[in-house]
Amino acid sequence: MRTSTLDTLFGALSVEIEAFAICEIGDDVGLMLPPIDAIEVHHVLEGKLYLRVGDGEAVEAGPGAMLLVPPGKVQYLSATRDTIVNRPVSEACTPVRDGMLLVDVTDGKDATLRIACGAVVPDRNGSYGPMEGLIRPVVENLSDVPVVSAAFVSLLEEVAAPTEGTRALTSALMKACLVVLLRRHLQTSRAAGTAPALFQDIRLGRAIAAVLERPAVAHSVTTLAREAGMSRSAFAREFKEALDLTPMDYVSRVRLSLAHRLLLSTGIRVETVAATVGFSSRSHFSRLFRDHFGTDPSSLRRNSKDAG
DSSP states (O other): OOTTHHHHHHHTOOOEEEEEEEEEEOSSEEEEEOOOSSEEEEEEEESOEEEEETTSOOEEEOTTEEEEEOTTOOEEEESSTTOOEEEEGGGSEEEOSTTOEEEEESTTSOOSEEEEEEEEEOOTTSOOGGGTTOOSOEEEEOTTOHHHHHHHHHHHHHHHSOOTTHHHHHHHHHHHHHHHHHHHHHHHHHHHTOOOTTOSSHHHHHHHHHHHHOTTSOOOHHHHHHHHTSOHHHHHHHHHHHHSSOHHHHHHHHHHHHHHHHHHHOOOOHHHHHHHHTOSOHHHHHHHHHHHHSSOHHHHHHHHHHHO
16 A cells, blocks of 8 residues: 555545543553443553553553554553553543543552543444454554654643643644554555555455545446455455445445535535546435435535534
8 A cells, every 4th residue: 555545544534533531550550441432542641551452462652652442342551561450441530621531540659651542433424434444453653753742742731731622632633643653554564565454454455545546436346356456256245344335335435525525625516526526426426425424415515604
């Protein structure tokens, strides 16, 4: 996959990162996070994190590192590799302000590990878009990236003195870092010759990249199977198993997400938007758009202007 895929991946991504907690952990007690229906994001602010997902081996992550954890996974976070006692997060939460939580498992001692935690929230249809296929944790050290270092400093300042807007600002900072995280992960996966964690199979990744980079092309199961280097039947079957969508449903979803963005951010006519994203018929486009978003394209634009 080419690095340019990241721009199109986020262009089709209709989810947001919601920052919700700062976790402070001491040497003696770890933190247990129960499975939730969200992709969790951790940004190590201070100290060294040992993260174990399910029954897997613990991974290390130092200051400036970011981690993505697939939905539905129990997690154990600690400041040491051999922590025995893990306290459930429900026993350690304190509301701070503006919807933020402080999770404290220091037992009154100084924190040796501090983490900003958030969640990638699915869109209104319960989809994570191009991140739907995340199958294993992603861990990347971003301490050498200036924008992450700057975000790191700002996050620490917000943690030290939370006020109105803290949640919105930390969410924005974490989303910027997420872009860097995914870019680094694509680069390291490509260098290692392995499939990115977003895709079970690098062959499916090639087909997905083709849709994201060229959504208006007349894609078909046959042409996408050719991109993947697979037979048509094997491609269709494995794509559905990986993303719980058929290849053409995925194409449609990417096109509709792009159309939604164009309708809200430009004054392009609806007919032109439909053609730009790959729909030859406005009526067909409008029907699919209404089924997906619950409103037709013209009403979406009109209501957006009225709300503004």
